[in-house]
Structures are given as C-alpha cells and as structure tokens.
Amino acid sequence: EDQVTQSPEALRLQEGESSSLNCSYTVSGLRGLFWYRQDPGKGPEFLFTLYSAGEEKEKERLKATLTKKESFLHITAPKPEDSATYLCAVQAKGDYKLSFGAGTTVTVRA
Amino acid sequence: DVKVTQSSRYLVKRTGEKVFLECVQDMDHENMFWYRQDPGLGLRLIYFSYDVKMKEKGDIPEGYSVSREKKERFSLILESASTNQTSMYLCASSFVPGQNYGYTFGSGTRLTVV
Numbered sequence: 001e002d003q004v005t006q007s008p009e010a011l012r013l014q015e016g017e018s019s020s021l022n023c024s025y026t027v028s029g030l031r032g033l034f035w036y037r038q039d040p041g042k043g044p045e046f047l048f049t050l051y052s053a054g055e056e057k058e059k060e061r062l063k064a065t066l067t068k069k070e071s072f073l074h075i076t077a078p079k080p081e082d083s084a085t086y087l088c089a090v091q092a093k094g095d096y097k098l099s100f101g102a103g104t105t106v107t108v109r110a
Numbered sequence: 111d112v113k114v115t116q117s118s119r120y121l122v123k124r125t126g127e128k129v130f131l132e133c134v135q136d137m138d139h140e141n142m143f144w145y146r147q148d149p150g151l152g153l154r155l156i157y158f159s160y161d162v163k164m165k166e167k168g169d170i171p172e173g174y175s176v177s178r179e180k181k182e183r184f185s186l187i188l189e190s191a192s193t194n195q196t197s198m199y200l201c202a203s204s205f206v207p208g209q210n211y212g213y214t215f216g217s218g219t220r221l222t223v224v
Contacts, residue, residue, distance in 0.1 A: 004152075009150075032212070034212040036212070036215075041217075041218070041220075042217055042218065043114075043200055043202075043215030043216050043217045043218050044153075044200070044213075044215050045215070046212055046213070046214070049212060087152070087153070089153075089212065091212070096141050096158060096160055096166075096204075097143065097155055097158055097168065098212060098213060099155075100145075100152045100153040100154075101152055102150055102151060102152035103152060
C-alpha cells in the first residue's frame, strides 16, 4: 500500500525566513509525485508534478525536489500570502488514484 | 480553466437521513473521485470512477455509495448519515492518460451530521 508522510505537521515562519517541508513516500513504482496548496475552506490547488529522482520544479518562491524516497518543498523568503496547508501526494504506475499525506500547515508572520 | 463544481459549500443533516453530494466537471474528464478530509488524517479516497457507470471502491467506502450516469456528474450518497461522517468532502477530476496536473478539485462540501 502506498504511504505518504509529511513533516512537520505545522511550521511557523517569520516573513523572509526560508524553510523546507518534507514528504517521505513508499510506492510500488512511482508514476508521479504531486504538491498542492490548500487555503482554509477551499479545495487543494495544483502546484507541481515531479516524475523522477533529481527532478526540480520552481514557481515563484516555491521549489520542489525529488529523490527516490522523499520530496522537499523549499519556500524561499516567504511572504504572509504563502500561509496555507501544503499537501503531497503520490501516484503509482498503472493506478488512477493519488495517495495523500496529512499536510504541513505553514503560517508566515509579517 | 477546468472547473469542478460541488453543489453545496455547507450542509447540515440529521442522523439517519439519506444525503446526496453532487459534483460536476466541465472539461470532459474521464476520472472522477470523492475524498473526505479530516484533521490529522489527510485526504482519504472514498470512491472513484474511470468511466460512465463505472465505479471502484477506495480506501473507506463503508457507508457510502456513488452514481455516475453522465460523464460530467459524479454523486456521492450517504445511505444513512451518521455523526462520524461529519467531514469535509472533496470532489476531483482528472484526464487520462495525461496526469501532469494531477487532479482538479472542487471547493469542497463541509457536511455536519447532527
């Protein structure tokens, strides 16, 4: 069974204080690893897909990286508007569904 | 942009009621999914459908059923609502085989069973 573990559960940052979120996974043949952002009371919003170890994707202050066992979401010089819950999910080859971690809630204080 | 629309943002139902949660997507996606989201547990898959009239159980199907009579619409049914089904319900859709954006989610329905 696919498993996804995210850490830490919560992260409080000062504006401008860079940090990283971790997503550890086990899957029987990775098709893709996905990062989503979720604001309170809303559905998750797609950020990145990573397919193979060594791959990196960037969007504004966010950068996602992938190894064979984990992914990191780096937040560089965060702003208060980066406050959200960040979800990681994996999809196995030949599977339709995504398996999600419990998420990391990031709070950025001005 | 693909849109996934869930018919209700908030619902309050009584124990034992039959509850219907509706989801509609507008981009001819093959796959549709129902998840529930609870604090500390993340998103858990209830049911999914990869074609009209086709359905597959997810990880937690007990107490739920689904209906997909048309490609764009996927309904989640709580046969007899119970308080432990109080949760945020999220519908999602995706296109086969291109999965480079994963799912597109609706805004969610927060269901309270009293």
